[in-house]
Amino acid sequence: MTGSEGHWPGPLSAAVANLCQRLQPQVGPxxxxxxxxxxxxxxxxxxxxxxGRIKSGKSTLVNALIGRRVAPTDVGxxxxxxxRFQxxxxxxxxxVFTDGRKQVLPFDSSGTIPPELGVDISTVSHLEAYLTNAVLxxxxxxDTPGLGSLDAASVARTEQLLGAAAEAEPEVAESDDLDPVSRNAVAGAEAVLYVVTQxxxxxxxQALAAFTAATASREAGPVNAIAVLNKADTVVADTVEGSGGDVWKAATLLAEKQALSLKPRVADVLPVIGLLAETSETGGFTSADADALRQLAQLDEASRMTMLMSADLFTAWDCPVSASVRSRLLEKLDLHxxxxxxxxxxxxxxxxxGALRRTLLDSSGLAGVRGRIDAVFRARSDGIKAAAALASVTALAQASGDPGERQRVHDAIEVLLAKPEAHQLRLLEALTLVTSGAVDMPVDLTEEVIRVGSGGGVDAQLGLRGRPRQELEAYALERAGWWRSFASFGATPGQSRVAHVVHRAYFLLWQQVREGG
Ligand SMILES: Nc1nc2c(ncn2[C@@H]2O[C@H](COP(=O)(O)OP(=O)(O)OP(=O)(O)O)[C@@H](O)[C@H]2O)c(=O)[nH]1
Ligand SMILES: [Mg+2]
Structure with missing residues (x-):
């Protein structure tokens, strides 16, 4: 599919695609x-x-998001x-083997990818799963192996995917004419859902920073990274001040605190209970489970309280529901x-x-995560993809070792970025400079750059959601003026560069408000 009439996610991507197509005859093979x-x-x-880290519940979340229990969790x-699920x-x-060979694998009887592959894993590059699910x-x-796992090879695989290992491991593929560095430059993920636990x-x-830096030449943290605080159900409410003993409240407070330490690398940290999300979204919750719960609900208060104190008590306590059924419930829902x-x-x-399943799903927080994925990733995929593509184009030219070629590519990118419709890319670049710390900005200005650069509609970008048009217009103009003078006076060269971009962004927002009203 090298076709010229591809369907791009939006105008920015189309512009970058056009650049690649035009340059193709002018560069080396x-x-x-x-x-x-x-x-x-x-x-x-x-x-x-x-x-995310090992055993943080990544595969569980992947299953929940896809709506099918297809990724093996826990072992194997x-x-x-x-x-890759596509x-x-x-x-x-x-x-997919490192030498480019491919071998079809059967799903196991429950529709999951078999946890053991029956091939020498050191020869495997990755797995490609094709599914008919609409989400995809x-x-x-x-899905990635855990960072921080003991197994260096899996860490290397993940880091390579996240772009952390730019010059790493020449996993040479003979099947195409791309050298490892170049392949790596184009193979990295475009956005990341980062899973943390308490x-x-x-x-x-570090991992988040590596991801941002790897995609950094034109890309930004909060634009393409969100984090979830998974296993929210295991947060001990009493240890979190202000939770009033409520687990979800405690997890929300914790997530807010973590957001402070992960910002500005991620847009948000959302609490989620991946396990409940997976069970309720993948058909894991059955009417037999509902019946067992119905029986448990009839127990006297004291037994119930005792059983809910720990997993051991839950399965060991004397009760009419069989121990094996109880373990199954634990596996699917855990105590919370x-x-x-x-x-x-x-x-x-x-x-x-059915309604019980719905209640479990609602309490998992998955809807919030989906909402953020839509708002942060899907709605901005044009900008994110265009930025990632430009980063790859730059890296490819850099790796070519031909100064003339590098210059041609560089010039073409400059021309592209000078166009008004490409200003969003400049803004993403400015955002990266600020959020990565490459350009030092006072906190309030950093927040402002993030806000302006993070999309979500003109009023959101101006920080005046739902306000009347006149107010938006006046504010955009005022800030445009402010950033222009900040660019000229009293700013470091780096700040000045960013300020010019932000100034122009406000100006374009101002135009947009005027034209829209
Ligand atoms: N209580 C609870 N357990 C969870 C939750 N999410 C995942 N788990 C459990 O945590 C264990 C690890 O989950 P995985 O999804 O395999 O984690 P992973 O991050 O993919 O693990 P690796 O790929 O080995 O790094 C499994 O036993 C899950 O059932 C959750 O929200 N709550
Ligand atoms: Mg996993």
Missing amino acids: RTAAGFREVLRRLSAPLQVAVA ECTRLVT YGTVDRVEV RDLTVI GVRADDQ GIAVALHALDAEPAITA
């Missing part, structure tokens, strides 16, 4: 091959990597591999989910299994 790959990716769905060698007309999994039509979801560690920060279900049954004893 290797760079041209890279450009073909860039073009292919530009017309493909946005690639979102789900990343698959959890050490990168798996749309296909027939469900199919392929093992405009989003390719990439307590953000220094290496979480069971408590949520029992609550719902108390409130409405005749509640149907």
